[in-house]
Amino acid sequence: GAGVSQSPRYKVAKRGQDVALRCDPISGHVSLFWYQQALGQGPEFLTYFQNEAQLDKSGLPSDRFFAERPEGSVSTLKIQRTQQEDSAVYLCASSQRRQSYGYTFGSGTRLTVV
């Protein structure tokens, strides 16, 4: 597609529920990133893929967070046993080249845990 597509746009989860957030990067983009943006804050890095390889997952806040990109295109961010502090906007970005900072961000998924 023309841009990075994320779904769903909004997700309300009950505390303890598992959620899965999807990212469709721009076709052919090698690199894919996930960021978490709390209300009133800047985005914070979660994880980075180059093709299907997860090269950096240092930003994942706990072992309840898991990301995958099995075929090097679509990526899924999964959060198990959601907690209220997981409420945030989850942004996905992709770039054509390795180590490129010309990322294109998606519009994000707003997760609210109640």
Next chain:
Amino acid sequence: GQQLNQSPQSMFIQEGEDVSMNCTSSSIFNTWLWYKQDPGEGPVLLIALYKAGELTSNGRLTAQFGITRKDSFLNISASIPSDVGIYFCAGQGGTSYGKLTFGQGTILTVHP
């Protein structure tokens, strides 16, 4: 997590005025970037800076990569209503390929 120190937190200006915002860090960065985020959207890249001392313009926007590599500023000249939004600085350092550290953002309001 670590964030850059961005100031001011918010600005209220009249259309036509110039705007300046800056970012500082205790760590050295190899790349500085400036993004704009509209409500309900992801950040959009405005300017990228790759070398200490570099001064780059994009239309009415001008940004500089500080010589110490620990700071950057963004200027917007002759502001217009569509400049409204949240502006973020972001830096990349070391060998953390692609991983950006963002500032807290500057909320810009432009009164017509």
